[in-house]
Amino acid sequence: MAAGKKIVNAVLTAAIFIGMEVAAVSLLYHNGEVQNYLISKSLQAFHAKVWGAGERIRYYFSLKGVNEELARDNFVLSQKLAACGEDARTVLEDSLAASFPEAGGFRYMGATIVKISRNKQHNYIILDKGARDGVQPHSGVISSRGVIGIVDAVSNRYAYAISFMNTEFSVSARIGKEGAVGPLVWDGKGTSGAILRQIPLQHKFEKGDTVYTSGFSSIFPADIPVGTVEDSRIENGATYQIKVRLLQDFSSIRYVTLVSNTGKEEIAELEKQEGRR
């Protein structure tokens, strides 16, 4: 009981003391220029320390939001980049006064991976964008570091994509921007290896050369860097089989971009007409 009273007294005394000192400091602050400067400086230092620490904690917990914002920015930049590419092509066409067949533009959309499998031979990815967002089957899934997969089916809110880490997946790729083209497939072993096949023996390349998407499909745009040449060997004495180190490590991927060819249906219709002949 006596101890409790002592504690109450101590707290009361401390509170009164602090109140009086605050009042005195307030008087100093309002009546002396030097004191005003010094107190302001001390308060600023205190605020910087307290708010700085608070800000660091807040920043740590807001990293998820920052990541989502970056993904959105990335998506917007991809769209701008695509628009720039289109403009450049138009200028080139005008300057050469030539008529090229229309290649069709691509539409981009940011998406987050909801689920991804990595330890199977037929891996898949589920994305948080679906039919209500305008996603259609056979849309490409890419990142700034390469090809991720192809959308196979869509529900209202989600999309199911076949991952590049799938033994049935193949994407047309070329070594360098002017080099030979061949199908690029997953090596079936890890999250960062692939194999580029059917490269004719007359084509020369070096270890470390970049492998890009060829653009010879209606799914992926051309010139997306996919990986680098790591090793090669001659297959059946006729072509090179090249081991490619992927730029995108599938073990750490979370944000992707959905890409769909706006002229895809027109191309399909044209192919259908050709098939009838």
Place this chain on the structure above:
Amino acid sequence: MKQRFTVQYILLVLVQLLLCNYFRFTPYVMLSILPVLVLCIPTRVGTVAGLFIAFFTGLSVDFLAEGVVGINTFALVPVALLRRGLIRLVFGEELLLRGENFSMKKFGPLKVLFVIFLVQTVFLLLYIWADGGAVRPFSFNLWRYLASVLAGTLLSVAVADILSPDDRR
């Protein structure tokens, strides 16, 4: 007895006002008897009451004397907070338990001088810092402290002698 102390206390506060307004010969010396006034508040007066006395004494001097308003209050209130602790440290717990007051007759001049030096130091360190110490050279602050503590302690011994209730009995 109580009334006499109060009257003497108020008169000494007026003396402090005179010191502040008319005895400023050099920026190195800041004469103050306020710490010893607070130290000599009877021991039966508790810390909270002591804080209030110090607060209003400081405010009075701040508003009536030249200088920055709030500076004496700022430096004097901590002296009131430490008053009983310093008395206990220098003169022992017994003095507080019996509700007696210290005096030079009872404890000798050295102990009284020492406790006055301590309260002067607390007061002056806070006063010099609040008076722009952070933007002045350290040597100036040091000399100001040494000169003020010496002058203030000597003057305060005389004040303590006047205020010591036991000596008046």
